[in-house]
Amino acid sequence: MPSHDVMPDMELYQPVQVEDALALAARLGERGWLLGGGQDTYGWLKDRAKRAEALIDLNGIAALRGISETADGIEIGALTSLTEIATSPLINQRYGVLAAAAGRVASPQIRNAGTLGGNVSQDVRCWYYRRGLDCYRAGGNLCYADTPEGMNREHAIFGQSRCVAASPSDTAPALVALDASMVIRSENGERVMPAADYFVGPAIDIRNTTALRTGEILTAVRIPSTWANASFYFEKVADRNVWDFALVSIAVAMKLNGDTISDSRFVAGAVECKPRRLLDVEAAVRGKPRDAATAQSLGDLASRGARTLAHNQYKVPLLNNLVRRALHIA
Amino acid sequence: MNPQLTRRHFIKGVIFSASAAASGAGYYIASAASRSPGAVERLISLNVNGRVRRVDVLPQETLAHTLRYRLNLTGTKLACNRGECGACTVMLDDIANYSCSVLTHQVKDRAVITVEGLRAEDGTLHPVQQAFIEELSPQCGFCTPGQVVAAAALLRANPNPTREEARQGLSGNLCRCGAYDHYLNGVMRAAELMA
Numbered sequence: 001m002p003s004h005d006v007m008p009d010m011e012l013y014q015p016v017q018v019e020d021a022l023a024l025a026a027r028l029g030e031r032g033w034l035l036g037g038g039q040d041t042y043g044w045l046k047d048r049a050k051r052a053e054a055l056i057d058l059n060g061i062a063a064l065r066g067i068s069e070t071a072d073g074i075e076i077g078a079l080t081s082l083t084e085i086a087t088s089p090l091i092n093q094r095y096g097v098l099a100a101a102a103g104r105v106a107s108p109q110i111r112n113a114g115t116l117g118g119n120v121s122q123d124v125r126c127w128y129y130r131r132g133l134d135c136y137r138a139g140g141n142l143c144y145a146d147t148p149e150g151m152n153r154e155h156a157i158f159g160q161s162r163c164v165a166a167s168p169s170d171t172a173p174a175l176v177a178l179d180a181s182m183v184i185r186s187e188n189g190e191r192v193m194p195a196a197d198y199f200v201g202p203a204i205d206i207r208n209t210t211a212l213r214t215g216e217i218l219t220a221v222r223i224p225s226t227w228a229n230a231s232f233y234f235e236k237v238a239d240r241n242v243w244d245f246a247l248v249s250i251a252v253a254m255k256l257n258g259d260t261i262s263d264s265r266f267v268a269g270a271v272e273c274k275p276r277r278l279l280d281v282e283a284a285v286r287g288k289p290r291d292a293a294t295a296q297s298l299g300d301l302a303s304r305g306a307r308t309l310a311h312n313q314y315k316v317p318l319l320n321n322l323v324r325r326a327l328h329i330a
Numbered sequence: 331m332n333p334q335l336t337r338r339h340f341i342k343g344v345i346f347s348a349s350a351a352a353s354g355a356g357y358y359i360a361s362a363a364s365r366s367p368g369a370v371e372r373l374i375s376l377n378v379n380g381r382v383r384r385v386d387v388l389p390q391e392t393l394a395h396t397l398r399y400r401l402n403l404t405g406t407k408l409a410c411n412r413g414e415c416g417a418c419t420v421m422l423d424d425i426a427n428y429s430c431s432v433l434t435h436q437v438k439d440r441a442v443i444t445v446e447g448l449r450a451e452d453g454t455l456h457p458v459q460q461a462f463i464e465e466l467s468p469q470c471g472f473c474t475p476g477q478v479v480a481a482a483a484l485l486r487a488n489p490n491p492t493r494e495e496a497r498q499g500l501s502g503n504l505c506r507c508g509a510y511d512h513y514l515n516g517v518m519r520a521a522e523l524m525a
Contacts, residue, residue, distance in 0.1 A: 005408070005411060006388070006391065007391075007392075009388075009389075009390065011366050011369040011389055012369060012370045012433065012435055013368055013370070014370055014435065014436075024368075035433075038433070039413055042392070042413070042430075042431050043412050043413075045390070054369070055389070055390070057433070057435070057436060059436055083425075106413075107501060107502030108426060108480075108498070108502045109413070109416065109426050109431075109480070109502040110413055110431075110502065112425050113427055113428070113431060113432060241501070
């Protein structure tokens with residue numbers, strides 16, 4: 001589809017205080033659009049697939065940037081760039097799975113501009129939806145992807161509900177694996193929710209991929225010390241190593257007690273509309289050594305219950321194999 | 331042929347006169363007057379290649395557009411215009427960014443360096459430019475300005491990269507001729523020239 005050189009007319013607000021941004025978000029409501037790195041935003045606006053009357057640019061708010069230590073872990077401002085996260089000594093040292101995930105997003109230039117808040121709040125990549133078609137997610141009453149001739153190679157194998165799009169974020173599975181929580185502010189105050197609840201599938205809300213509501217701003221992500229310095233594994237499989245979104249990704253945190261796994265988090269990306277915690281796998285590896293035998297014993301546990309579409313059956317063995325690799329590559 | 335009448339100047343002249351006729355100054359005055367309180371001012375100062383330039387910028391305008399069509403810095407190429415090719419790469423405070431995917435109003439307080447701003451005052455080419463010539467890095471040349479800026483940004487952050495680090499550093503720039511290894515040769519030679 002044609003990409004227009006210039007975006008349509010919009011107002012631009014550049015607040016420097018969170019309070020001003022919250023007031024703008026409340027006043028503009030549905031007419032406003034929160035702007036982080038903009039790497040998802042500009043495509044929607046240039047293509048005229050979505051519109052906004054005003055952009056609220058959050059990049060000037062210093063309080064939303066940076067990585068700091070807290071009493072129990074770390075807090076990352078939502079406007080912190082993915083490059084800062086991927087190269088932060090603190091995050092590499094304690095939460096390597098998040099650094100690895102941030103370092104695999106898109107391309108170097110996009111990581112320089114893209115933010116953590118934007119990466120976890122970006123919209124799904126279903127091209128029918130992004131083309132501006134009136135699918136379920138866009139408020140219409142059909143799905144163009146889940147049809148005999150629909151192009152659905154990249155779509156979900158779990159949790160479809162009218163919409164079959166998959167979660168595109170690389171950092172989201174890592175944050176769920178680390179039991180992170182999301183700090184959300186509005187003019188009415190602050191609420192903090194687990195990352196696992198921040199991401200929502202189409203059965204709960206088909207118009208939004210997150211719990212963020214109009215008038216609210218994701219201001220920070222908190223990571224508790226629960227999984228600090230655990231054994232981590234992250235792998236993203238994509239068509240190209242740069243730019244492309246995950247076909248399947250896996251973020252794993254494991255606590256080892258001697259040779260055996262005392263506790264773990266296995267979270268897969270791009271298999272469902274939200275990061276998918278593999279609870280059966282976590283239960284099956286508890287008390288087992290991290291080795292090839294444990295990996296083999298899992299069989300197809302990770303993919304049990306999958307419902308594939310016409311062109312994405314390959315995601316089933318890919319998911320099973322990524323789980324195995326997390327266990328026997330030390 | 332008259333050296334003053336180059337193809338580029340001719341095309342630019344045609345585009346300018348057509349857009350001036352089509353847009354009409356009255357429209358811009360009207361939209362400026364209806365600006366909401368608190369929204370950005372259109373007349374801003376930009377620090378581009380070490381010079382402060384006053385320029386009239388739409389709120390939703392991308393930096394690539396401002397550079398090419400308002401400041402005449404056409405070394406920055408617009409190809410995909412959606413952050414998927416790297417031809418528009420510029421440096422913002424020494425960090426490589428896609429200028430098609432940043433708003434001009436977001437770089438008011440940052441130092442913008444385009445491919446035109448890399449060579450020294452006396453005309454000496456930047457080591458990356460010199461190395462790319464010596465290694466015959468470009469083939470068709472369209473992606474070259476973006477590759478040059480991406481390589482220069484890489485070498486500012488990491489003056490002595492391994493070939494693999496250079497590969498990662500330039501991985502956000504597509505070359506449809508497939509001259510990637512030649513560009514990598516150029517980056518490695520540039521690092522030697524700068525040592």
